[in-house]
Amino acid sequence: MNMAANNGNARELVEELLAAYVSAIDDGDLERWPEFFTEDCVYRILPRENDSLNLPLAVMSCNSRAALADRIAAYRKANLFAPHAYRHLLGPVRIRDEGRHEVAARTNYAVFRTALDPIDYGTSEVFSVGEYRDRVVVVDGLARFREKSVVVDTCKIHTLLATPL
Amino acid sequence: MNTRQNGQSTETTSPAELAWDSPGVASVPYKFFFDQEIYELEQRRVFRGPVWNYVAIESEIPNPGDFKANFVGDTPIVVARGREGAIHTFVNRCAHRGALVCREIRGNSMTHVCIYHQWSYDLEGNLIGVPFRHGLEGKGGYSSDFTTAGHGLQKLRTASYAGLVFASFSAEAPVLEDYLGDVARKWIDRTLNRPIRALGYSRQLIDANWKLYAENVRDPYHGSLLHLFNATFGIARVSQEGAVTMDPSGGHNVIHARKRTQEQETRAYSQEKIRSYQKSFALADPSLLQGEPDPLIDTTTTIQTIFPVLVIQQIANSLATRQIIPKGPSRMELVSTFFTYVDDDEQTVSTRLKQANLAGPAGYISMEDGYAIELVQQSIVHGGDYASFVELGGTGRKLEDDLVTESPIRGFWHCYRELMTRAL
Numbered sequence: 001m002n003m004a005a006n007n008g009n010a011r012e013l014v015e016e017l018l019a020a021y022v023s024a025i026d027d028g029d030l031e032r033w034p035e036f037f038t039e040d041c042v043y044r045i046l047p048r049e050n051d052s053l054n055l056p057l058a059v060m061s062c063n064s065r066a067a068l069a070d071r072i073a074a075y076r077k078a079n080l081f082a083p084h085a086y087r088h089l090l091g092p093v094r095i096r097d098e099g100r101h102e103v104a105a106r107t108n109y110a111v112f113r114t115a116l117d118p119i120d121y122g123t124s125e126v127f128s129v130g131e132y133r134d135r136v137v138v139v140d141g142l143a144r145f146r147e148k149s150v151v152v153d154t155c156k157i158h159t160l161l162a163t164p165l
Numbered sequence: 166m167n168t169r170q171n172g173q174s175t176e177t178t179s180p181a182e183l184a185w186d187s188p189g190v191a192s193v194p195y196k197f198f199f200d201q202e203i204y205e206l207e208q209r210r211v212f213r214g215p216v217w218n219y220v221a222i223e224s225e226i227p228n229p230g231d232f233k234a235n236f237v238g239d240t241p242i243v244v245a246r247g248r249e250g251a252i253h254t255f256v257n258r259c260a261h262r263g264a265l266v267c268r269e270i271r272g273n274s275m276t277h278v279c280i281y282h283q284w285s286y287d288l289e290g291n292l293i294g295v296p297f298r299h300g301l302e303g304k305g306g307y308s309s310d311f312t313t314a315g316h317g318l319q320k321l322r323t324a325s326y327a328g329l330v331f332a333s334f335s336a337e338a339p340v341l342e343d344y345l346g347d348v349a350r351k352w353i354d355r356t357l358n359r360p361i362r363a364l365g366y367s368r369q370l371i372d373a374n375w376k377l378y379a380e381n382v383r384d385p386y387h388g389s390l391l392h393l394f395n396a397t398f399g400i401a402r403v404s405q406e407g408a409v410t411m412d413p414s415g416g417h418n419v420i421h422a423r424k425r426t427q428e429q430e431t432r433a434y435s436q437e438k439i440r441s442y443q444k445s446f447a448l449a450d451p452s453l454l455q456g457e458p459d460p461l462i463d464t465t466t467t468i469q470t471i472f473p474v475l476v477i478q479q480i481a482n483s484l485a486t487r488q489i490i491p492k493g494p495s496r497m498e499l500v501s502t503f504f505t506y507v508d509d510d511e512q513t514v515s516t517r518l519k520q521a522n523l524a525g526p527a528g529y530i531s532m533e534d535g536y537a538i539e540l541v542q543q544s545i546v547h548g549g550d551y552a553s554f555v556e557l558g559g560t561g562r563k564l565e566d567d568l569v570t571e572s573p574i575r576g577f578w579h580c581y582r583e584l585m586t587r588a589l
Contacts, residue, residue, distance in 0.1 A: 050366060063519070082536055157368065159526075160535050160536060
């Protein structure tokens with residue numbers, strides 16, 4: 001699909017993609033997580049500290065949809081972490097650049113993490129706040145992230161980060 | 166224990182308790198992990214005692230005036246590059262009325278000025294300016310015997326080895342090279358074999374006592390049992406062909422491993438019937454683990470610890486220092502500085518960045534560590550009369566051992582107990 005034909009709808013397109021994306025994570029439907037990306041995507045969780053110093057280190061990075069699938073396979077079968085749930089809240093989408101084939105957008109996010117372990121069961125905390133820096137394309141009529149950089153203000157991560165943001 | 170009234174701490178821990186009765190230190194009373202008084206004692210006796218605390222990588226502060234705010238134990242300090250290029254460390258507490266002087270985590274400034282009354286200090290921590298020192302229009306001011314020399318910031322000894330900067334509060338600490346000793350220096354020389362630069366930082370806040378993490382990084386037993394990633398994806402070694410090495414103090418340890426064959430792996434796992442062996446999975450994107458090993462590094466994994474707070478990590482091509490910062494008896498921060506060699510090409514840097522997925526707060530083979538030690542902390546706070554059992558491989562401290570041992574943990578506790586009980 002030609003992005004230009006969607007000019008007026010760019011915001012709506014990104015908003016809908018983001019809404020579906022965060023619901024999949026918050027609902028625990030992580031097997032769907034890779035579906036929101038293109039095959040050759042870039043996903044990374046970048047501490048704002050590193051971003052501000054022009055340092056490239058991400059605490060999580062995937063350079064393909066296959067690598068995203070590996071993250072979820074490891075999450076389900078290998079990695080161990082306290083049971084928890086996420087709830088994302090998103091701010092307004094700011095369209096930064098609307099090219100012929102791609103939309104660049106930035107969106108503030110907050111993720112609350114609620115503990116589901118026997119000690120802290122039901123306790124919510126502000127787990128992560130920051131900004132999504134997204135590049136969105138339309139593939140086969142569906143909006144997808146070609147690139148998603150999660151720039152994390154909360155660079156001091158409470159214990160660990162298993163579930164993607 | 167833990168008697169605190171009106172902000173005053175009364176020491177009630179007896180010397181006998183501090184020297185707990187476990188000859189090989191193969192058992193540690195759980196109260197050492199949550200007691201406020203022990204925490205305060207170890208700030209003085211361990212972190213401000215005759216040790217060297219890792220505080221920076223030299224290349225983080227390359228230019229005169231560059232500084233980095235950090236901690237020694239839980240004391241805020243500043244590491245600064247002086248006008249002549251030497252590195253200095255001082256306590257970040259104004260000599261006047263105690264305010265934090267340096268208010269940024271890093272930056273460049275040729276002086277450090279306390280905002281409260283504008284006492285100003287040079288890059289070595291010397292007091293260089295005091296407003297109204299001689300009063301105003303003949304009134305007030307300090308007495309004529311006031312000297313700036315007597316009111317500088319508290320200075321720490323500062324020394325570097327292989328690009329790593331260490332600081333010590335103690336005049337009794339041996340020179341850094343001797344403190345590290347032959348064993349630790351050999352491994353540092355291996356991993357930090359040429360100049361390095363930081364690729365970025367990751368930080369974790371973990372609700373556990375700092376010594377639980379110090380144990381974790383000296384524990385070769387847990388690797389293949391807690392971290393299931395390698396085994397699940399058929400990458401791994403149930404008990405990698407590796408070894409542990411420690412220096413005579415016990416405090417500095419190295420756990421290192423090399424590859425075994427797949428056949429050895431399968432046999433080892435099926436013999437032990439360990440839950441982590443699953444044959445059917447493979448990475449959909451195997452590029453995570455591709456990348457040539459560095460010609461000077463022949464291990465798949467090296468976790469080197471320098472007592473009390475430094476860990477030097479080599480996991481495949483992922484290199485990092487980790488600093489443990491205690492934040493009260495039941496909380497710690499872990500700051501990892503991932504680095505690369507200055508002469509690495511773009512492809513190598515890219516491999517290191519990709520393999521950073523293996524370590525840190527979201528690390529495929531490290532995220533469980535913070536979780537595991539929190540599980541310990543959550544449980545032992547209700548078990549102050551009990552103690553841990555650290556007898557894998559006996560109760561001794563072999564300087565060289567295989568991986569099925571807790572010998573390095575006993576080494577850590579030996580070193581710790583010596584410091585906590587030594588005559589002051």
